[in-house]
Amino acid sequence: MRTRPLKVALLGCGVVGSEVARIMTTHADDLTARIGAPVELAGVAVRRPSKVRAGIDPALITTDATALLKRGDIDVVIEVIGGIEPARTLITTAFENGASVVSANKALLAQDGAALHAAAEQHGLDLYYEAAVAGAIPLVRPMRESLAGDKINRVMGIVNGTTNFILDKMDSTGAGYQEALDEATALGYAEADPTADVEGYDAAAKAAILAGIAFHTRVRLDDVYREGMTEVSASDFASAKRMGCTIKLLAILERAADGESVTARVHPAMIPLTHPLASVREAYNAVFVEAEAAGRLMFYGPGAGGSPTASAVLGDLVAVCRNKLAEATGPGESAYTQLPVSAMGEVVTRYHISLDVADKPGVLAQVATTFAEHGVSIDTVRQQGKDGEASLVVVTHRAPDAALSGTVDALRKLDTVRGVASIMRVEGE
């Protein structure tokens, strides 16, 4: 066994970074045995050097990340800063200085994954990022390596713990969105500004990364259709229950039936209670992967948090260090299929539409005609009247999203339709 240690620079020392540093210290012997050489924390770049960091030698702390990377003796860089800059520049600097990179940065990878992969390859180095998607759940590696001999046709998952916590609360207690969000914030599941989670930006970044791996094609954040879950109401949950469903914020990646294009989207959807994703509670994540030969696989676990994310980072660290010792690299970006990403309008799924309508004869006929004119076939209709007003709940068969949008635009123009209360896709059947 080699005795000269591999030197690791840690960029960022927040919830995840401090846990990575802690485990590197407490489990140093295990890591040495698994890598085949000791690993040494050679420096920790932080923004606030004065903060007390238990268990980390103060001499390792620096505010000059660039100088740390340019020392010339760093073998591996762990980037847990998050966000686009300075993370992007620092990762590039790491590659230029001969260090492989382990990153947990979903936003950056979704936006600039291709360029970062190219930089890694140019320098013969690794870029690993298991922690960027679904926290501790091994997902990137199984999809990239275990299923490398298979063909993935569909990925559907709950990849954001905050929104799953909120939706689970709404489902189990009947609470409205704001009340459930307040509870999530109080318990630390939601950030003070929850926009990235509740508007689906976080899930969309993960969807872009997973789509790239699943389909061996380049999918950027902008290619992912995104709808948040702030409009989901207690009455939507009541409707879902009547259908034997619950509501989840899902990331859905699909290969088109002809295999010539893919779609990537994030939005709230009704799924049957019998679907395994329906029973994913609290802040847990779970991802279904459907592959041609393997069939239906599911991966489940904690999707966030310091320790789980650190577990994923350290798994990557072991692999990257082993590659360094073997003077090899792991699988890089695989984008050989170059499939186009279709717009949301081409997605084919089912819909649950609630309409507020005038309570008079002929309304249903008018509404049904509008659906038919746009080629959207109706599965069931439920009509409920009260005081001259009525609500009409329509569930459709599978239809292209563009056809449904056209239907809804036309419905809004009908005199008898007072308003479209909600539109939700129905998945998982």
Add this chain to the structure above:
Amino acid sequence: MRTRPLKVALLGCGVVGSEVARIMTTHADDLTARIGAPVELAGVAVRRPSKVRAGIDPALITTDATALLKRGDIDVVIEVIGGIEPARTLITTAFENGASVVSANKALLAQDGAALHAAAEQHGLDLYYEAAVAGAIPLVRPMRESLAGDKINRVMGIVNGTTNFILDKMDSTGAGYQEALDEATALGYAEADPTADVEGYDAAAKAAILAGIAFHTRVRLDDVYREGMTEVSASDFASAKRMGCTIKLLAILERAADGESVTARVHPAMIPLTHPLASVREAYNAVFVEAEAAGRLMFYGPGAGGSPTASAVLGDLVAVCRNKLAEATGPGESAYTQLPVSAMGEVVTRYHISLDVADKPGVLAQVATTFAEHGVSIDTVRQQGKDGEASLVVVTHRAPDAALSGTVDALRKLDTVRGVASIMRVEGE
């Protein structure tokens, strides 16, 4: 990209082998892109050369596996023969002739994994075996690589599809064991001789392999405590239901609380209906992994079948071929902790015991005293009398298996105990 193909020898061409050959042909371009070089099926060793094998060039078929391996140009050997011999000798011959090996052979790996790993390492070659455990479910690689920076404390899973199908039928229809087995046989889920499945040998082999990976220690098949599920009755399921439980055949691997030893066992057990493993239906497999930092992860999917197993084999093939091209090897055996495997008596869990007793005063006191004398604390007792006979159902708190065995031996000697109808462990709480 390299244009000279990597040459693959396929040993065995049954349900899995023929599917591997088919996918290698139909998805040749994808495999080439993912590996970085073409792969060519250079020979297929079979027992019955006269059998028609659609899609395989008859010129590739041979009955002389040894000669195929000794040709000198084989890069990778895929072994899907199963069983100990001739698989063991052939794998050894493959290593001696410079070929890496992908195997789906759980029996051989559980019995001789250490020697095979040593042979691979001696020749600087790979031994991969994702398909040996839980079919298509990526499990070996996530445990060996994704969790390489974490500490796995517990693995609990359904790793045999046949027995899960039988138990699921018993649970959902109220059928007895024999009736459910007959249905499984008729549907092709059980083999004509179901011993390896129903007596837990198959699950025990997988348990040995998983324990080795989870605990970085060598666990042989003989180290795994094994109890089959042929004694599980419809009345056990009725008892389980009264407790809000179902019954599953589980493989359970645990690190002792002091971290100084491990246990490995396969037996039927009651688990609460709320436990995620309780909802694993039909022939599906699922494995829970509890790691120190990652928390609780679950992996779910089809545990057997030609296509799913082929998917796992081909994922390994891609990795092994990539390693060959990079002149590197993947992670080998990791057995550095060398923890002792404790006997079943040291396992600590809960128990559900059904006794047939005389229906007279003082019986419960006598039974309770016997439990107390052996240090086994009772959680609940349910007593039910009929015609001078009565049944007593005792559920205990956690106690060592040896203490429970001692209790049961003593109970059998009581005059008032007519018989011990069933003993079942209670897990997953």
